[in-house]
Amino acid sequence: MEGNFIFTMGSNFQFLLALVRMTFKSAVGQRSALLIRAFFSVITHLIYIPVWYVVFSVAPDLSGWRLEHALYAYGLAISCWGIVSLLAFGLRMIPEQIDHGELDSYLTLPKPVILSAAFSSSKNTGVGEVLFGVCLLIFCGIHYGFSFVPMPFFVLMGSVVFASGILFFATLGFWLKQFIGSAEEIYFNFNLMASRPAPIFTGALKIIALTLVPVSLMSHIPIDFVVHHHWLTLTYAVLGVAAYAVLAVSFFYLGLRFYESGNRFGIKG
């Protein structure tokens, strides 16, 4: 039984790697488009930094949260956005795929459906976003003395949270038609909220930031760890990330039962 489970996990992982390889090849194939979009995405994200300069010029210290924390949080948030766009853009498109009946083709591919749906498309702006986010994190490390060691882990952890969040909200598309516009708005604000100062989130807002829209797991707790080294909090956060991912995937499969397929024919290679 246990051997069977490990075999299935191994097969799924191989399938995942194959999908990621294929998606990445397709993204890299459009070299000029990739470079242009990467350039513009860096410019776009640079614009957002003065927003925090403006906020912190008015209030330099918000209960211990300063400009360097906002920049670190923004670096994390943008890296996660880029990684998800580059590798799992399909998650963002789930509401549109539901509306157009395009999930049908994934149902015929090797299971699990979620892997095919998530990793079958890529957005090449992700390259610029990952580059920008990582550069910002490195800048924070050099200029403000934040440790570099946990950064890759935090980016990975944040990406899982963000991808799960996207999946969770995209799944609402099974019940809400033409949800893609609202869904994009949710993803965008989810990501922006991750860069907002942690001390804002108190009381009920803190509960929301740890459960339904877990931006605290994405940026606030990692930054708290970088400053205070609270291992126990980080351990709980990792458990929280795993639980949220399981919740999102379960919710997706619940929604899949409501999927009214077969309204449009298409072939996916």
Add this chain to the structure above:
Amino acid sequence: MIKYYHFARIAFGDHLSGRLRIFTRYLIFLLLDWVMIAMWDLIYKSGYGPEQISVVDMGWYMAFSQMMFFLSPRLFIVIDSDVRSGNVGYFLNRPIPYLWMRLSEGIGALFGNLLIYYIVSVPFLYWMIGEFPSTGWFGIIAVMGGLVLASVLHLLFQILAGLSTFWTNDAIFIYHSYQKFCLLFGGIYVPLALYPGFLSGEVLKFFPFASMVGNPVSLIFAPSLVGFFEVLALQIFWLGFVGFGLSAFYRLCLRKVEVHGG
């Protein structure tokens, strides 16, 4: 003009029929309001609040500045989908310009949202902030009036983002860039009057981004008929300017469709 009215009327009814979608979007709006109000509450409690603006007035400012993005429908997604699917080719054969057809649909849905957001939000915001703004109902009505043309201007920018799909194949990316410009130059997180020297609010208030957010929403602090008409005049200027630019850009898109197909 009557045909545009009918497009708007149908879009109004169609938009209001998606109750669950409106409800979901409204919840996001409330959550964002909550976060921004909490941020400024913390700023005031930390002793950094500007003396000339009370925490209550700032709360109302933040709420209305977030509202602007939620009043208009996501028109760029519709245009992006039309262009990418090639459906735009079918619309071009119709005896009505595609551009103005989509705009009238957007305005129809916008009026649906105005009805909901203006009626429902005031009690919710009062509950979240705890008091009415110091300028009372006059301030609220002035802001609401200013946000109507601001939202139409926002629709024009959305159409621009949507039409950019002809070249970028991705309106969402362009729209997010535009949103970031709005965040910086519109005065969404901080009123333009409080901007530091290197980003002079006195200059930024003449930008189209300020005409959409900062200028109309700042009426909450000191509403006056003169101020209201100044905001309106600048909005009309930007509507004309962006509308003219959009029309030229649309002709460029049409040429691309004629050369390369839909």
